[in-house]
Amino acid sequence: MRPLLELKDLHVHLGTLYIIQGVNFRVHEGENLAILGRNGAGKTTLLKSIMGILKPSKGSIKFRGRDITGARLHERARMGIGYVPDTRRIFGSLTVRENLLLGAAGIDKKIIPERLEFVLKIFPDLAKLMNHKARNLSGGQQQMLNIARIIVNPHRRLLLVDEPTEGLSPLYVKRISEAFEVLTREGVTIILVETKPLLVKRITKRYVILSHGKIVKEGDSGELFENPEIMRRYIGVEMRGG
Ligand SMILES: Nc1ncnc2c1ncn2[C@@H]1O[C@H](COP(=O)(O)OP(=O)(O)O)[C@@H](O)[C@H]1O
Numbered sequence: 001m002r003p004l005l006e007l008k009d010l011h012v013h014l015g016t017l018y019i020i021q022g023v024n025f026r027v028h029e030g031e032n033l034a035i036l037g038r039n040g041a042g043k044t045t046l047l048k049s050i051m052g053i054l055k056p057s058k059g060s061i062k063f064r065g066r067d068i069t070g071a072r073l074h075e076r077a078r079m080g081i082g083y084v085p086d087t088r089r090i091f092g093s094l095t096v097r098e099n100l101l102l103g104a105a106g107i108d109k110k111i112i113p114e115r116l117e118f119v120l121k122i123f124p125d126l127a128k129l130m131n132h133k134a135r136n137l138s139g140g141q142q143q144m145l146n147i148a149r150i151i152v153n154p155h156r157r158l159l160l161v162d163e164p165t166e167g168l169s170p171l172y173v174k175r176i177s178e179a180f181e182v183l184t185r186e187g188v189t190i191i192l193v194e195t196k197p198l199l200v201k202r203i204t205k206r207y208v209i210l211s212h213g214k215i216v217k218e219g220d221s222g223e224l225f226e227n228p229e230i231m232r233r234y235i236g237v238e239m240r241g242g
Pocket residue numbers: 014017019037038039040041042043044045046
């Protein structure tokens with residue numbers, strides 16, 4: 001089967017810094033991938049390169065069989081790639097609904113109601129908050145909105161999500177993980193940067209561990225639970241459920 005996404009020998013420089021140093025992986029449709037690694041390993045840089053925010057210095061990226069290495073950000077977005085950054089880009093003075101409509105800018109107006117319905121199916125918590133100003137939401141609710149404003153677009157096939165549960169309470173970690181499960185069932189494939197083993201196990205099928213811009217270990221996500229030494233050794237995270 002043709003992979004949804006394929007990286008071949010990807011190298012990325014940031015100015016004079018050599019960050020991503022020859023990364024290879026394939027993601028098949030429905031086979032969510034976790035990207036793990038310590039701070040500074042290059043996880044965010046890798047996501048930004050897949051999205052087209054950063055340009056690789058060498059190597060190739062294929063999406064649904066097409067070489068997109070040179071494609072611009074908006075072309076990749078149109079082809080079905082969405083990026084949820086680790087900094088929340090929502091407008092505090094606007095309501096939840098207005099933030100979602102901004103996320104839906106450019107899509108056919110006729111389908112906006114069904115897209116809002118879709119988003120509320122993924123994040124039912126947002127339904128009662130539609131007319132609230134985004135700045136009055138809790139951190140967890142803001143993160144839901146941060147993800148929702150990306151998936152309101154109907155063409156997302158691949159979602160790149162950078163540390164979505166960082167700093168959130170266990171309740172919201174659970175809610176967001178449930179949302180990702182529904183999203184996966186709806187046909188969206190997820191690449192998740194995350195260090196919570198429980199979330200990785202629930203949401204993803206495979207994992208790769210990045211260290212200094214290289215993949216140093218990969219396998220099935222369930223293995224992280226059976227073998228807690230992997231997390232301890234490569235990431236410095238002790239296994240505690242969530
Ligand atoms: N804008 C930038 N300019 C210079 N160096 C950067 C910049 N962003 C990140 N870096 C460096 O690139 C490396 C990888 O960063 P990043 O991809 O953010 O890692 P991670 O997401 O795994 O924590 C780090 O060593 C970081 O210090």
